[in-house]
Amino acid sequence: xxxxxxxxxxxxxxxxxxxxxxxxxxxxxxxxxxxxxxxxxxxxxxxxxxxxxxxxxxxxxxxxxxxxxxxxxxxxxxxxxxxxxxxxxxxxxxxxxxxxxxxxxxxxxxxxxxxxxxxxxxxxxxxxxxxxxxxxxxxxxxxxxxxxxxxxxxxxxxxxxxxxxxxxxxxxxxxxxxxxxxxxxxxxxxxxxxxxxxxxxxxxxxxxxxxxxxxxxxxxxxxxxxxxxxxxxxxxxxxx
Amino acid sequence: xxxxxxxxxxxxxxxxxxxxxxxxxxxxxxxxxxxxxxxxxxxxxxxxxxxxxxxxxxxxxxxxxxxxxxxxxxxxxxxxxxxxxxxxxxxxxxxxxxxxxxxxxxxxxxxxxxxxxxxxxxxxxxxxxxxxxxxxxxxxxxxxxxxxxxxxxxxxxxxxxxxxxxxxxxxxxxxxxxxxxxxxxxxxxxxxxxxxxxxxxxxxxxxxxxxxxxxxxxx
Numbered sequence: 001x002x003x004x005x006x007x008x009x010x011x012x013x014x015x016x017x018x019x020x021x022x023x024x025x026x027x028x029x030x031x032x033x034x035x036x037x038x039x040x041x042x043x044x045x046x047x048x049x050x051x052x053x054x055x056x057x058x059x060x061x062x063x064x065x066x067x068x069x070x071x072x073x074x075x076x077x078x079x080x081x082x083x084x085x086x087x088x089x090x091x092x093x094x095x096x097x098x099x100x101x102x103x104x105x106x107x108x109x110x111x112x113x114x115x116x117x118x119x120x121x122x123x124x125x126x127x128x129x130x131x132x133x134x135x136x137x138x139x140x141x142x143x144x145x146x147x148x149x150x151x152x153x154x155x156x157x158x159x160x161x162x163x164x165x166x167x168x169x170x171x172x173x174x175x176x177x178x179x180x181x182x183x184x185x186x187x188x189x190x191x192x193x194x195x196x197x198x199x200x201x202x203x204x205x206x207x208x209x210x211x212x213x214x215x216x217x218x219x220x221x222x223x224x225x226x227x228x229x230x231x232x233x234x235x236x237x238x239x240x
Numbered sequence: 241x242x243x244x245x246x247x248x249x250x251x252x253x254x255x256x257x258x259x260x261x262x263x264x265x266x267x268x269x270x271x272x273x274x275x276x277x278x279x280x281x282x283x284x285x286x287x288x289x290x291x292x293x294x295x296x297x298x299x300x301x302x303x304x305x306x307x308x309x310x311x312x313x314x315x316x317x318x319x320x321x322x323x324x325x326x327x328x329x330x331x332x333x334x335x336x337x338x339x340x341x342x343x344x345x346x347x348x349x350x351x352x353x354x355x356x357x358x359x360x361x362x363x364x365x366x367x368x369x370x371x372x373x374x375x376x377x378x379x380x381x382x383x384x385x386x387x388x389x390x391x392x393x394x395x396x397x398x399x400x401x402x403x404x405x406x407x408x409x410x411x412x413x414x415x416x417x418x419x420x421x422x423x424x425x426x427x428x429x430x431x432x433x434x435x436x437x438x439x440x441x442x443x444x445x446x447x448x449x450x451x452x453x454x455x456x457x458x459x
Contacts, residue, residue, distance in 0.1 A: 050361055077367025087362035091380050100376060101366030146362075153366055 001026045001157060001188050002047060007056035009042055016042045018212035019056065024157070027186040031193060031203035031220075035235055039212040040192045044161050047190065048079040061156065077105050080150030084162040086142040088134040094121070094145050095130045098152045106153070113152070120148035124178050140171030147178055157188040164195060196239055200224050208232045244425060248432055251419045258415030259436055265332055265411065266398040272337025273397070274390075277344020284349040295345065302342035308403050311335040315407045332404040340397050347389045351382035384455045391448030395441045402437075412436060 002024040009017040016039045024030050032040045045051040047058060049065065049072045058066045065075045089097050098120060099113035108116075121127045124144040126137075134142055143163060150158060160179060164172045176198050183189060183202045193199055199206060199220060206223040208216045208231075216229045224240075227233045283295035302310070315331035326334075355378050363373035405414035416433040420426050 048365060050365065073364075073367050073369050076365055079365075081362075081365035083358060083362060085358050087356070087358035089359065089362070089377055089381075091384075101368065104372055104376065105367040149362075149366065 034209035080155035269336030273340025276341025280345035281348025
């Protein structure tokens with residue numbers, strides 16, 4: 001469903017991605033792990049073109065989206081993104097946050113969008129917060145709204161950029177549960193995380209990145225259980 | 241020297257006529273400033289380098305030169321260029337509007353840039369175009385932060401309208417000068433003039449403080 005070929009990204013002289021070739025199949029859950037500065041977040045942000053790749057190609061559903069002629073807005077509405085810092089719109093209620101995309105981008109009637117928003121809020125377990133403002137919610141609740149907001153566009157794939165890194169420990173579980181349920185429903189997902197237990201539990205495949213390249217990838221049992229590459233071994237010995 | 245404030249009631253009508261012109265100048269000036277400033281302020285954060293450069297030159301030129309010089313440029317300078325005189329009132333509102341536009345532009349630019357980058361990213365990631373993201377996400381948040389400094393800009397502009405007295409427009413200050421030639425009471429008259437300015441600026445600053453409280457940014 002998503003395929004990158006020789007993906008490179010640099011900020012000035014700083015080479016962050018040095019040629020990434022990864023393919024994500026439909027309904028697959030790929031978890032990207034690696035030390036800070038390994039380029040995993042940049043990789044994720046390149047997938048929906050929030051960062052413009054310096055070189056290489058990205059294919060999404062067979063279409064080369066790095067082609068300058070491609071309408072990036074059409075691509076982005078198909079890929080939901082969840083950020084580390086939630087990025088909810090503070091001047092809008094929870095319901096308005098969720099219905100904005102569908103009503104403005106997909107021209108869904110407001111009533112229908114609100115109905116769908118309620119279904120999604122129910123799904124992430126905070127139906128009662130429909131009319132609250134983001135500042136009135138806990139971090140875990142805000143992130144669940146952010147997930148509902150992304151799902152409201154009925155995306156074909158979801159990208160999670162360290163979705164639990166900004167949360168208090170007691171709230172991490174509630175967000176991971178929601179992501180886990182999505183995986184169970186067959187959503188195609190790319191997840192950047194530091195939660196190794198979670199990676200093992202929901203990931204169909206683990207991709208270990210370091211210094212802008214994919215060092216090792218494979219099923220969670222192999223990569224996390226018996227890593228072959230010394231760099232993977234060194235990283236895991238620190239975080240497990 | 242004995243102060244004689246008993247002359248005040250007699251001169252007040254004249255001063256209030258001047259005040260009317262002062263308020264007119266400030267309101268029209270700030271209205272023009274708002275229009276220019278909104279456009280230029282958005283231009284300052286444009287992705288187009290040429291637009292950024294041109295708007296940047298405008299802002300730097302206006303903010304880096306005295307309003308009095310700008311007023312002279314329009315009132316005395318422009319006629320020689322276009323071959324006919326510029327009416328004093330037109331020159332005054334043009335100079336004030338163009339001047340205020342540069343300051344408003346900086347306020348607008350700062351307001352837009354004060355909105356967290358993640359807001360734009362989140363808006364774009366649900367598929368909104370850059371224009372839609374600006375309209376629904378960035379501007380509404382920037383607007384709340386822009387209101388208080390805009391109020392301060394209006395206060396500054398109101399005070400600066402006193403400069404137009406030098407091109408013979410009968411604003412509050414000029415009316416005061418005229419009255420003095422009749423009464424020979426400069427201290428009392430200038431005190432009255434100053435107090436009228438103070439009443440206006442104080443009123444606006446209270447209004448700004450009130451709006452600041454009401455529009456307190458939620459984040």
